[in-house]
Amino acid sequence: MAQTDQDLKEKLISSFFAFEEQMDLENDHHQMRDDAIKIFEEKGFPTKKLEEWKYTSLRPVLNSDFNLFPKEEKSLEYNDIKKYCIHDIDSYQIVFIDGVYSSHLSTTTHDKFDACLMSSFLNRPKYKPLVDKYFNQITPKESMDALNTAFSKEGAYIRVPKEVAAEKPVQILNFSTGSDEKLMLQPRNLIIVEEGAEVEVIERHQSLTENEVLTNSVTEIFLEKNAKLDHYKIQNDKQKASLIDSTYVKQAESSDCEIYTFSFGGKLTRNNLHYFQDGEYINSSMKGVTIIEDKQHVDHNTLVHHTQPNCESHQDYKGIFADRSTGVFNGRVLVDKIAQKTNAFQSNNNILIDDKATINSKPQLEIFADDVACSHGCTIGELDEEALFYMRSRGIPEKEARALLMYAFANNVLNSVNIPELKRRITKQIANKIGVSLGFEL
Amino acid sequence: MLQIKNLHATVEGEEILKGINLSIKPGEVHAIMGPNGSGKSTLASVIAGNEDYEVQEGDIIFDKANISELSPDERAHKGIFLSFQYPVSIPGVSVTNFIKTSINQIRKSRGLEEMSASDMLKTMREKSKLLGIDRKFLSRSLNENFSGGEKKRNEIFQMAMLEPKLAILDETDSGLDIDALKTVANGVNKLRTEDNATLVITHYQRLLDYIVPDVVHVLLDGKIVKSGDKDLALKLEREGYDWLKTETVNA
Numbered sequence: 001m002a003q004t005d006q007d008l009k010e011k012l013i014s015s016f017f018a019f020e021e022q023m024d025l026e027n028d029h030h031q032m033r034d035d036a037i038k039i040f041e042e043k044g045f046p047t048k049k050l051e052e053w054k055y056t057s058l059r060p061v062l063n064s065d066f067n068l069f070p071k072e073e074k075s076l077e078y079n080d081i082k083k084y085c086i087h088d089i090d091s092y093q094i095v096f097i098d099g100v101y102s103s104h105l106s107t108t109t110h111d112k113f114d115a116c117l118m119s120s121f122l123n124r125p126k127y128k129p130l131v132d133k134y135f136n137q138i139t140p141k142e143s144m145d146a147l148n149t150a151f152s153k154e155g156a157y158i159r160v161p162k163e164v165a166a167e168k169p170v171q172i173l174n175f176s177t178g179s180d181e182k183l184m185l186q187p188r189n190l191i192i193v194e195e196g197a198e199v200e201v202i203e204r205h206q207s208l209t210e211n212e213v214l215t216n217s218v219t220e221i222f223l224e225k226n227a228k229l230d231h232y233k234i235q236n237d238k239q240k241a242s243l244i245d246s247t248y249v250k251q252a253e254s255s256d257c258e259i260y261t262f263s264f265g266g267k268l269t270r271n272n273l274h275y276f277q278d279g280e281y282i283n284s285s286m287k288g289v290t291i292i293e294d295k296q297h298v299d300h301n302t303l304v305h306h307t308q309p310n311c312e313s314h315q316d317y318k319g320i321f322a323d324r325s326t327g328v329f330n331g332r333v334l335v336d337k338i339a340q341k342t343n344a345f346q347s348n349n350n351i352l353i354d355d356k357a358t359i360n361s362k363p364q365l366e367i368f369a370d371d372v373a374c375s376h377g378c379t380i381g382e383l384d385e386e387a388l389f390y391m392r393s394r395g396i397p398e399k400e401a402r403a404l405l406m407y408a409f410a411n412n413v414l415n416s417v418n419i420p421e422l423k424r425r426i427t428k429q430i431a432n433k434i435g436v437s438l439g440f441e442l
Numbered sequence: 443m444l445q446i447k448n449l450h451a452t453v454e455g456e457e458i459l460k461g462i463n464l465s466i467k468p469g470e471v472h473a474i475m476g477p478n479g480s481g482k483s484t485l486a487s488v489i490a491g492n493e494d495y496e497v498q499e500g501d502i503i504f505d506k507a508n509i510s511e512l513s514p515d516e517r518a519h520k521g522i523f524l525s526f527q528y529p530v531s532i533p534g535v536s537v538t539n540f541i542k543t544s545i546n547q548i549r550k551s552r553g554l555e556e557m558s559a560s561d562m563l564k565t566m567r568e569k570s571k572l573l574g575i576d577r578k579f580l581s582r583s584l585n586e587n588f589s590g591g592e593k594k595r596n597e598i599f600q601m602a603m604l605e606p607k608l609a610i611l612d613e614t615d616s617g618l619d620i621d622a623l624k625t626v627a628n629g630v631n632k633l634r635t636e637d638n639a640t641l642v643i644t645h646y647q648r649l650l651d652y653i654v655p656d657v658v659h660v661l662l663d664g665k666i667v668k669s670g671d672k673d674l675a676l677k678l679e680r681e682g683y684d685w686l687k688t689e690t691v692n693a
Binding site: 044121323385386389390391392393394395396397398400401404405407408409411412 | 486490491492493494515517518519523526530532533534535540543544545547548551572600604656693
């Protein structure tokens with residue numbers, strides 16, 4: 001292992017004790033952290049030797065100069081962050097700056113449902129039964145997850161009680177400034193959607209400066225019977241910001257969970273998105289649009305585990321890669337023997353704009369049931385020449401025709417986005433990103 | 443309006459067009475007929491500027507300018523329109539948005555302002571009525587899951603919106619039932635003026651019952667072997683192309 005990795009690992013382990021000192025050692029949580037740091041100590045940072053990390057090296061983003069505990073809350077005004085919020089919709093906002101909760105920028109609630117802080121959830125006795133039931137229950141014992149469990153103390157906590165439809169979406173906004181230093185952040189979110197409840201969540205990680213930042217985020221999501229969640233992840237960060245986002249979803253009978261991941265920026269982005277279906281008639285959807293350039297890297301690692309009959313999963317990931325950017329799609333679908341009548345669809349379509357751009361697409365279907373409809377398709381190509389000619393014959397110049405085709409290719413994923421303002425924004429971002437001035441209003 | 447002089451074109455090294463001469467004046471309708479593989483669709487593509495075909499020899503003059511070296515979009519800006527035999531579907535772009543983009547790009551090339559939203563809407567309403575197109579149709583993704591008839595109708599709708607000087611209809615009748623054929627032909631006829639011209643490429647005479655040509659050309663093996671009036675089409679329908687082949691060999 002290279003020295004930097006080793007140095008950062010040692011720094012993390014030795015910092016752990018100091019970190020624990022500040023925390024309440026009497027808390028039950030202490031044992032969990034302690035176990036987690038041991039896992040990290042044993043496994044270290046993942047390397048390309050591991051199958052799951054074959055195409056993504058963390059080495060370029062690990063830095064032993066990372067500050068692990070930013071102390072002061074940098075004061076930001078609403079105007080500093082306004083453009084990163086979907087401000088024209090009415091929503092609850094949970095805002096963090098350098099990992100620290102910003103009360104004056106946030107609007108939380110305990111009214112019809114909870115949208116508040118992980119720290120208060122973990123520390124208040126009244127939440128103890130829920131902590132025991134949900135916290136760290138579905139996070140795998142892998143090194144980055146364990147690292148997060150060991151160090152995380154803040155994040156968003158959302159719980160929508162039985163039969164409640166959240167009246168407005170919740171935005172989880174993580175800003176980093178780093179002031180003058182390099183930062184490593186470990187946010188931790190928990191979302192519980194109880195029986196028959198519904199909520200929409202928008203999650204964003206955004207660096208406000210050019211300082212180096214590595215965010216190692218873990219989100220656990222539970223959907224009880226008939227619950228519904230739409231979760232939108234917006235990843236359009238600055239050039240020196242990297243993100244490892246791990247999201248683990250457990251769904252009960254007849255629940256419906258759709259997670260969208262829009263990856264338009266950042267230095268290195270790794271998305272682990274794993275679904276565990278625990279009941280019948282479940283729908284799990286994952287949709288993603290990746291548009292990157294320069295030397296940016298985005299890795300989608302998905303898993304759907306079908307454990308019961310009559311469930312569905314849909315995966316639709318589109319990628320457009322320019323310059324020397326690299327993409328990875330590793331999509332795993334597991335269908336247990338008992339999970340008959342499973343419908344599992346997976347598609348991953350990519351366009352490489354430049355010769356130097358790379359995509360590694362690897363579908364893995366492991367099906368042990370015999371009465372299922374599973375399909376996967378993966379395409380890696382350039383733009384359709386016939387379509388280009390068609391558009392040009394209608395007077396659309398080549399550059400605009402290419403842009404419009406790419407826009408159409410990516411935009412197709414947005415059809416099912418239910419928040420019109422968000423849809424409009426993402427559409428616009430896609431258009432900007434591709435450099436198309438569309439001849440029509442969005 | 444259009445003069446094609448001694449046009450030779452190849453695709454992947456194979457010569458398809460072997461010296462085409464053709465002259466079309468404003469207000470005229472010309473038809474090109476010929477058996478499969480004679481080069482009809484190639485001719486349409488080459489006039490529209492498809493870069494898959496290489497022009498080896500000859501010139502295409504449009505409105506007194508040599509357009510042989512122009513890109514497909516530049517030709518469209520000058521007023522050439524090709525209705526495709528197999529229109530391409532573009533999921534994610536609606537019919538309306540595609541046409542708006544197209545119209546505004548053409549206007550831009552002519553130094554005109556973008557068409558106002560209300561004018562656009564008005565024109566769309568007008569032209570869609572002309573072709574019996576439902577408004578719901580306009581918000582669908584371009585050609586995606588369209589039936590054969592819908593695709594062709596959509597091509598003619600675009601033509602109506604763009605108002606080209608020269609419209610080339612490549613096998614517009616294929617895949618159409620008789621009612622759809624009548625609607626499409628009726629639309630084409632209503633769009634005819636003294637200043638524009640139409641080149642109809644077809645396999646069958648039946649379309650020419652509705653879009654009546656001034657001149658009919660027969661294309662055989664990359665050459666126009668005979669030209670005549672609309673009766674030539676009827677003769678071809680009755681007798682096929684064999685008599686022409688013999689005639690060509692004998693000549």
